[in-house]
Amino acid sequence: MEMSRRRGVRLEHAILDAAWDLLGEVGYAKLTMEAVAARAGTSRPVIHRRWATRAQLAFAAVEHRAPVETDTPDTGSLRTDLLTLMERLVRRVNAVHGEVLAGIAAETARDPEAMHALRGRLAATTQGRHVTAIVQRAAERGEIPAVQLPARVARLPTDLVRNEVTLYGQPPDRKAIAEIVDRIILPAIREAPTPSR
Known part of the structure; x- marks a missing residue:
């Protein structure tokens, strides 16, 4: 044809x-x-x-075209699940090239219509469902109390990886991932409100 x-x-x-x-x-x-x-x-x-x-x-x-892993990490540990999820996000970014994502971010910042469209696409694809599932499993195991996870906290891994790429032109390395999980994501999860009765 x-x-x-x-x-x-x-x-x-x-x-x-x-x-x-x-x-x-x-x-x-x-x-x-x-x-x-x-x-x-x-x-x-x-x-x-x-x-x-x-x-x-x-x-x-x-x-x-970038590889997307649809299954939620389930290692039996909240911290390890979060580390695994962050490492997957970084693999996806590396498949794309940081320059591409940084270029998209820079161009859309100058174009309000493009920024609106991009935000709509990002909102549709980064709902934090993996983080929510990871936290629920951790609560079911008794690792943490049950929490009502705010959407902003559920989006933290994706948002923080994207921020690193936009600001520094590359995703975080393994040491930075561990720091992000230990100092930002885990504390935010532990500070989340408990479900209302």
Whole structure:
């Protein structure tokens, strides 16, 4: 089938695959809609109808191709579960390249419409369900009291990894992960309110 005749999901995947490949080859700073269109065998207006900005396209490509582990860590220890989860987040970031995420963040900061769209996508994909499940299991084991985990605390691992990439251009190493878990995430969990009766 000719490239120009593709529609729907097939065309979208071709565009996202092309964007991902180009991000790896030239980096975010040199990514252009024209290059993605040429690689995907489509046109720039077709891409713009789906993703209004380069940042939105790059973020969609990251979501499409970066590895995502869907199972919740269950090592039998709250701390080890959190460390495992953080290490998985860092592996995903490393698969993407910190420069790409930093570039997306910098560009969307200058574009309120792109920032709004990006925040919507991040809110949809970072609900903290893994942290919530980890904390519930720890409470069921009697490791900690039952708590009502605030959404902001549940999002801490993802938010803190993203913050490290944005500020420093790379994700935290193992030593920094342990420090984040021990000094920020665990204390925040232990300070969470108990469920109301």
